[in-house]
């Protein structure tokens with residue numbers, strides 16, 4: 488009887504160990520596995536106890552028969568318990584997953600109290616003013632009936648491109664897009680444009696943002712270049728700090744990390760105080776053929792990391808410092824090293840970083856050192872090797888230390 492008890496104990500321990508191997512998390516399905524295995528243990532125990540008590544004084548051969556039966560029932564009980572636990576756990580998991588899946592929304596999905604679904608739907612059908620267009624989509628300016636002006640980006644998001652006949656796959660793709668957009672809509676930061684709503688259209692999505700009447704950094708740089716506007720160093724640095732704070736939030740506060748993947752002056756909106764707000768961030772998973780313009784992305788965009796966003800930031804900082812368009816043919820010439828980054832790195836190594844600065848900001852007293860330091864930072868951001876570029880977190884410290892705002 489002692490051996491029997493010992494066997495039962497070993498069996499119980501073994502089964503509990505087996506169950507705990509599956510127990511990555513204590514969710515419903517693993518708890519149910521445990522309950523089921525304990526139930527089988529109980530049945531087994533009950534059978535042994537009843538068979539043992541029905542025989543008062545068994546002979547030696549009966550003992551042998553008994554122990555064989557017990558061994559067989561232990562093995563059978565174990566196997567059936569195991570199989571049924573796995574099947575049961577699988578069923579419970581499937582049901583839980585089915586109940587928890589995101590429903591597919593039909594009408595507009597609104598995250599902003601000032602927008603009414605009907606007003607939005609109506610506004611989208613009216614003729615809208617085109618703000619700009621790119622292979623990734625078109626931006627329109629639209630006025631709602633309540634007077635609110637919005638910017639609408641019409642974009643064909645990835646999974647809709649594939650005309651897969653399988654309805655189930657299309658549905659999961661729709662859910663995937665919805666989930667991504669829900670995440671983007673939940674982000675709140677002073678330096679990010681918030682997604683206010685989205686509407687699923689037959690072959691595209693309409694993404695709704697606030698309309699920024701003061702325009703983008705690209706507009707501002709153009710006005711400066713055409714001498715329509717003077718932009719002092721302090722404002723330029725404030726814009727750079729705001730952009731990098733937006734990146735820092737995406738890279739370090741968001742879990743999982745979000746990569747901008749399309750950072751450029753047209754995607755940096757500026758308010759009346761020149762506070763920047765990043766637009767078009769986080770759409771990379773949904774618009775895979777995005778031209779990201781970073782060295783590691785020229786062949787294979789799967790290598791895109793937060794350091795690739797930093798390269799794009801380097802271009803923006805370089806444009807703010809030099810007043811030049813990074814796509815200016817001047818940078819393509821061999822004498823300038825072939826790119827804005829090479830030109831800055833070359834001047835800096837030659838001790839001629841001052842040459843890089845926009846003439847209209849030169850001579851601002853006491854600030855030249857800050858600008859020269861910023862040239863070094865821009866050159867580091869534009870390094871060919873991602874590891875040599877600072878992180879957005881480091882950049883916030885580096886740039887805010889330059890000037891106390």
Ligand SMILES: Nc1ncnc2c1ncn2[C@@H]1O[C@H](COP(=O)(O)OP(=O)(O)OP(=O)(O)O)[C@@H](O)[C@H]1O
Pocket residue numbers: 618619620621622623624625626638680696697698699700702703749753754756766767
């Ligand atoms: N919320 C907004 N308010 C006002 N103008 C905006 C807003 N968002 C974008 N724009 C402007 O709309 C224009 C078109 O933007 P769009 O993003 O389509 O062009 P792009 O940046 O060149 O291309 P992409 O970002 O698709 O690579 C840009 O000049 C941009 O500054």
